[in-house]
Amino acid sequence: MKLIKKILRTIKSDRLLLAGCIGICILLFIVVAAPLITEYDAKLFGPDALVAPGDPAHPLGTNHLGQDIWSMLIYGTRTSLMVAVVASFISALLGIIIGGIAGFFGGWADRIISELINVFLMIPTLFLVLLIVAMFGSSILNIMIVIGLTSWPSNAKLMRAQALSLRERTFVKSAQAMGENRRQILMKYIIPNGVFPVVANTTVGMANAILLEASLSFLGLGDPTVISWGQMVYDGKQYLTSAWWIAAFGGVAICLTLLIFYMTGDGLNHVLNPKHGKAGE
Amino acid sequence: MSEQKKKAYIDIQDVSVFYPVKGGKLFAQGEKPIVKAVNGISLQMEKGEVLGLIGESGCGKSTLGRILVRLEEPTRGDVLIDGVSTHELIRKDPKKFRRMVQIVFQNPFDTFTPRDTIEKIMMRPLKIHNIGKDDQERHKMCVESLEAGGLRPAEDILRRYPHELSGGQLQRISILRSMLLNPTFIIADEPVSMLDVSVRADIINMLLELSREKNASVVFISHDIALTRYISDRIAVMYLGRIVEYGTADQVVKNPQHPYTQALISNCASIDPDEESAAIDIQGEPPTPINPGPGCFFAERCPHATQECLKKYPEYRDLGDGHIAACMHIGK
Numbered sequence: 376m377k378l379i380k381k382i383l384r385t386i387k388s389d390r391l392l393l394a395g396c397i398g399i400c401i402l403l404f405i406v407v408a409a410p411l412i413t414e415y416d417a418k419l420f421g422p423d424a425l426v427a428p429g430d431p432a433h434p435l436g437t438n439h440l441g442q443d444i445w446s447m448l449i450y451g452t453r454t455s456l457m458v459a460v461v462a463s464f465i466s467a468l469l470g471i472i473i474g475g476i477a478g479f480f481g482g483w484a485d486r487i488i489s490e491l492i493n494v495f496l497m498i499p500t501l502f503l504v505l506l507i508v509a510m511f512g513s514s515i516l517n518i519m520i521v522i523g524l525t526s527w528p529s530n531a532k533l534m535r536a537q538a539l540s541l542r543e544r545t546f547v548k549s550a551q552a553m554g555e556n557r558r559q560i561l562m563k564y565i566i567p568n569g570v571f572p573v574v575a576n577t578t579v580g581m582a583n584a585i586l587l588e589a590s591l592s593f594l595g596l597g598d599p600t601v602i603s604w605g606q607m608v609y610d611g612k613q614y615l616t617s618a619w620w621i622a623a624f625g626g627v628a629i630c631l632t633l634l635i636f637y638m639t640g641d642g643l644n645h646v647l648n649p650k651h652g653k654a655g656e
Numbered sequence: 657m658s659e660q661k662k663k664a665y666i667d668i669q670d671v672s673v674f675y676p677v678k679g680g681k682l683f684a685q686g687e688k689p690i691v692k693a694v695n696g697i698s699l700q701m702e703k704g705e706v707l708g709l710i711g712e713s714g715c716g717k718s719t720l721g722r723i724l725v726r727l728e729e730p731t732r733g734d735v736l737i738d739g740v741s742t743h744e745l746i747r748k749d750p751k752k753f754r755r756m757v758q759i760v761f762q763n764p765f766d767t768f769t770p771r772d773t774i775e776k777i778m779m780r781p782l783k784i785h786n787i788g789k790d791d792q793e794r795h796k797m798c799v800e801s802l803e804a805g806g807l808r809p810a811e812d813i814l815r816r817y818p819h820e821l822s823g824g825q826l827q828r829i830s831i832l833r834s835m836l837l838n839p840t841f842i843i844a845d846e847p848v849s850m851l852d853v854s855v856r857a858d859i860i861n862m863l864l865e866l867s868r869e870k871n872a873s874v875v876f877i878s879h880d881i882a883l884t885r886y887i888s889d890r891i892a893v894m895y896l897g898r899i900v901e902y903g904t905a906d907q908v909v910k911n912p913q914h915p916y917t918q919a920l921i922s923n924c925a926s927i928d929p930d931e932e933s934a935a936i937d938i939q940g941e942p943p944t945p946i947n948p949g950p951g952c953f954f955a956e957r958c959p960h961a962t963q964e965c966l967k968k969y970p971e972y973r974d975l976g977d978g979h980i981a982a983c984m985h986i987g988k
Binding site for chain 2: 545546549552554556567
C-alpha cells in the first residue's frame with residue numbers, strides 16, 4: 376500500500392507523466408473493452424462501402440470494402456499496443472543483458488559489444504527491417520521480433536553506462552567480498568539498480584515500435600491479416616481525394632498514441648532523474 | 657627472519673600493484689608511465705593481532721586493503737594465511753577464502769544494495785556459504801547477531817531498508833554480517849571516518865570485541881593516529897605505496913624515527929595535550945606515484961634530505977624490538 380501511494384504521488388508530481396499515464400490507461404481500456412464499444416467486427420466487409428463520417432450506423436464512415444472505420448481504429452489499438460509491448464520487451468531484455476555484461480565485465484567483452492552496438496546504431500533500422508521482412512515474410516510475429524532485434528542498442532548503451540558506474544559502488548565490492556559470483560552480482564545488484572533509465576527509454580521505444588510497424592504497413596509490408604493503423608493509412612492512400620476519412624483517422628490515432636508514449640517516457644525520464652528529489656529511489 | 661616468517665599467521669610478501677596510466681599518447685616511445693599504487697609491501701601478523709595502517713590520502717593504504725581481500729589482484733607478490741597462498745586458495749576454493757577474509761568498508765550508506773531489506777542483505781551470505789539448515793535457522797542467526805550487537809528490536813530492523821537506518825546502525829550491521837561468516841582476518845578500511853564522533857567509539861569497540869572473540873587478525877586502515885595508537889598492537893606508516901616505518905604502537909607514536917612519521921605525528925594535536933612539540937611543516941605536495949624514484953620518495957619534502965637520498969631508495973634499518981624504518985639518516 377505504501378508503495379502504491381508513493382508511486383501515485385510520484386506520478387502526480389510530474390504533469391507530463393500524469394497525462395501520459397492517463398493516456399495509457401485509456402488505451403488499455405480500449406484494448407480490453409473493444410467488443411463493448413464497437414458495433415461491428417473490424418474485419419467484417421459490410422454492404423455499405425465508402426460511407427462518409429456522420430452516418431448514424433457508421434459514425435466515422437467506412438472504407439472501400441465496407442469495414443467500419445471506428446471498429447478498425449479500436450481493434451487497431453490492440454495490434455499497435457501488442458507490437459509496442461512485445462517489441463520493446465525484446466529490445467529491453469536484450470539491451471539490459473548485453474549492456475549489463477559489457478559494462479560489468481569490461482575488457483574484451485566490453486570492446487566487442489561496444490563495437491557491435493556502434494555497428495547496429497549505424498545501420499538504418501528501417502532498411503534492416505525491410506530486408507528481414509522481405510526475407511522471412513511479414514507476419515505480425517516476425518515484425519515484432521524484428522523491431523525488437525533492431526532496437527536494443529540504445530537500451531544496451533544506457534545499461535552499459537549504468538553498469539560501468541555501479542560496479543565501482545561499495546555495495547558491489549561488498550557483495551564480491553561476501554563471496555557472490557559475477558553472475559549473481561550482475562543479476563542481483565547491477566541490473567536491479569541500473570534498470571530505470573532503460574525503463575524510461577523503453578517507453579519511448581514503444582512509440583518508435585508503433586511508428587515502425589505503421590511505416591511497414593504503409594509500405595505494404597505489414598501483416599495483411601491483422602487490422603492496423605498503418606494498414607488503414609495505406610488503404611486510404613488511394614482514396615485520399617474522394618474518401619479522406621479512411622487514412623486520416625488512422626493517422627490521428629498513430630499521432631495520439633505516439634504523443635502518449637512520448638509524454639510518459641519524458642515524464643519518467645524527468646522523475647527518475649536523481650536531481651528530481653528522492654523520487655528515483 | 658625466515659623463522660619468523662614461518663610462524664606468522666598472516667604473511668604479506670612483497671605485494672605490489674601497478675596500474676598503466678590511461679590516456680597515454682598513441683605510439684608513445686619508450687617506457688610507458690606506470691602508477692605504482694602499492695610498491696613492495698611485506699608485513700607479518702600474528703593471530704589476533706591488530707595492525708594499524710596509517711598514511712595520508714592517496715598513499716595506497718585502501719588499495720592494499722582491497723588486495724588483502726582480493727577485490728583487486730596484486731601485480732606481484734602474494735599473501736599467505738596460515739602458510740596457505742591466498743592466490744591459490746581463491747582459485748581452488750573462493751568461498752572458503754571469502755569466509756576467512758572479510759572487509760568493513762568506509763561508507764556504510766553505500767555498503768548495501770538500496771533495493772533489499774536488511775533481512776535479505778544479511779541472509780544472502782549465509783545462503784551462499786550454506787550456513788544454517790534452512791531460512792528459519794538463518795533468520796534466527798540474524799536476529800541473535802543483531803541483538804548481540806545492540807540493534808533492537810531486531811525483527812523491526814530486519815524489515816527495514818538501508819536508507820531508513822543511520823550510519824552507525826548500518827556500520828554495525830556491516831560488521832555483524834561479516835562476522836556471521838567467522839572470518840579469521842578482517843580488514844577495516846576507515847570504518848568510522850564517515851560516522852558521527854558520538855558513535856565511533858562504540859563501533860570500534862564492537863569490531864575489536866568481536867574479532868577478539870574469534871581471535872581474528874585485524875588490519876585497521878585509518879588516518880587518525882590517536883585512534884590507531886589506542887587500538888593497535890603494531891602500526892605501519894605508509895608513504896607513496898611503501899611502508900616507511902613499522903613497529904609497536906608505542907614505538908612508532910612515541911619514538912618516531914622516519915622524518916615522515918615525525919612530521920605526521922607532530923601535526924596530530926589530539927595525542928597528548930600536555931606534550932610540548934612544535935608541528936613540523938612539510939613543504940610541497942606529495943609527489944605522484946607515477947614512476948617514482950630512484951631515490952627516497954620522501955626526499956623532495958624531507959627536511960633532512962641530502963644528495964645521497966636522491967640516489968637510492970633507503971634500506972630498512974632495524975632499531976631493535978622489531979621497530980624498523982626506511983631512512984638513511986637513522987643512527988648516524
